[in-house]
Amino acid sequence: MTLLILGLLLWAGAHLVKRLAPGARAVLQDKMGDGSKGLIAALILLSVVLMVLGYRSADGAVYWGRTGAMVGINNLLMVVAVALFGVGNSKSRLRGKMRHPMLTGLIVWGVAHLLVNGDVPSFVLFGGLIAWALLEMILVNRAEHEYVPYDGGSFAGDVRLAVITLVVYAVISGIHWWLGYVPFGA
Numbered sequence: 001m002t003l004l005i006l007g008l009l010l011w012a013g014a015h016l017v018k019r020l021a022p023g024a025r026a027v028l029q030d031k032m033g034d035g036s037k038g039l040i041a042a043l044i045l046l047s048v049v050l051m052v053l054g055y056r057s058a059d060g061a062v063y064w065g066r067t068g069a070m071v072g073i074n075n076l077l078m079v080v081a082v083a084l085f086g087v088g089n090s091k092s093r094l095r096g097k098m099r100h101p102m103l104t105g106l107i108v109w110g111v112a113h114l115l116v117n118g119d120v121p122s123f124v125l126f127g128g129l130i131a132w133a134l135l136e137m138i139l140v141n142r143a144e145h146e147y148v149p150y151d152g153g154s155f156a157g158d159v160r161l162a163v164i165t166l167v168v169y170a171v172i173s174g175i176h177w178w179l180g181y182v183p184f185g186a
Helices: 002-020 022-032 035-057 068-087 093-097 101-116 120-143 155-179
Strands: 062-064
Touching (some): 002 035, 002 120, 022 035, 068 155, 093 155, 101 120
């Protein structure tokens, strides 16, 4: 569980330094230039590795397990989560209607996984990332009062988003299967 918690803290710290310690971030950028972005990216990658290793090795009480209904709801929510991750960079009409599509997608992803993983390591991982995403939304909203929504989008952009979502969802499902986590069925 230590690696999992360390990974979560590193993830949150690397992402939140821009909002919570802008002076330190500016000093780092002055000293390293564009290399500071590489350092932050490396810390985020390390945090993901720690979270994966920590989650896979963590034990804890189990309060509920997978059921057919929850697996089905999880899969539907995952399609929504993948779509939301793509909305922010799409030319879809939905892009102009959402301020934080990636963070919202992460929250949906976390909730979906908690529906089928009712154990303590899942509470720590998915609950921790949900809490981080909510905090990040609050901090972004406080810092960026002059939000200007995307003005554009088209039906063709909606179709592209839908196709890309389904392809990415299929790849994610395949990776889960390859790792031994069957994403379909109880």
